[in-house]
Amino acid sequence: MTKVGVLGAGTWGIALARMLAVNGKDVTVWSALPEELKNLRATRRHPNLPGMELPESMHYTADLAELCVNKDLLLFAVPSVFVRSTAKKAAQYIVDGQLIVDVAKGMEEKTLMSMSEVIEDELKNVPGHEHCRVVALSGPTHAEEVARDLPTLIVAAAKAEQDAKEVQKIFNNQNFRVYTNTDRLGTELGGAIKNVIALSVGIAMGLGYGDNAKAALITRGNAELSRLGMAMGCRAETFAGLSGMGDLIVTCTSMHSRNLHAGMLIGHGMSAEDAKAEVGQVVEGINALPAAKRLEKKYKVEMPIVDVVDAILSGKLAARDAVASLMGRNLKKE
Ligand SMILES: NC(=O)c1ccc[n+]([C@@H]2O[C@H](COP(=O)([O-])OP(=O)(O)OC[C@H]3O[C@@H](n4cnc5c(N)ncnc54)[C@H](O)[C@@H]3O)[C@@H](O)[C@H]2O)c1
């Protein structure tokens, strides 16, 4: 039986843990928050995934050594800001060549690394780690729907195709179809930047704009993402795929989206901090914004939507003046 260790007990970690357990995997979940584990063990429910029951077969531990030992696959499902600290603590227990999957979406502000690169960076500090196998699993995938076994498509992206194929085989089931891609950076960039674009759509909705504005921001947001990704050496097709346009569509239109919700609150006049607190779950677009701005500068690409979101969140531009700022730009070819 395939043994899986899940790091992180938020909605995504738990939705995937349940799915894997229901599909015959031996699943153990670790959380940095002991109360969270106590609650999951006692209720077999997640407070933000009502209606979903966790199978009795699932195990829980607060001990990272126990989580990592003897596992075929380790799944990093903590928010992006905790990926490095969690990888740093876990690295000593991870065996060279152990298959690792990251589902956190973000780019690290300081290093501009993707989350898979952050995990590799921590592993290479441990003597004997020569064969890192880190796969990014990303796409239009709300936990609330995966928790109900609703049809979902996702991409397993790895530098080595064989690693992506291994992950594809472990996760794929009749409700969860997994594709592979060897453009790992492009796949991860899509997952990170789409969250910033979702904030812009939320802000537009909060201001009372309509579907035309939504479609415009999604489409031009994808143009910004593709421009940046191409400058970084990623493949154009990745941004037309599940982790590019696919994830943009879901996050900019779904009632489940945390980033869209946060954007709407900001559009109504709330500060980013208050919006984060009100959403009550991780809002990765706010975390990704500083890295997006630094990448834009480093690769010298134009990202006007990212600029406007940054200006609004940092208080330099009133949300109601954002449209004029975008619509008044120099006229250009599509
Ligand atoms: N929720 C989704 O539908 C979904 C889908 C795809 C990808 N993701 C990505 O998965 C990641 C996790 O998102 P989520 O929605 O599960 O978040 P969440 O807000 O539901 O979960 C937060 C979790 O972080 C963990 N945590 C808290 N403090 C920590 C610490 N100090 N160290 C380590 N872990 C700590 C806890 O287990 C907590 O439950 C994000 O990067 C998100 O973009 C989420």
Ligand SMILES: O=P(O)(O)OC[C@H](O)CO
């Ligand atoms: O839509 P959000 O902001 O909840 O993000 C969750 C996932 O990244 C959607 O694929």
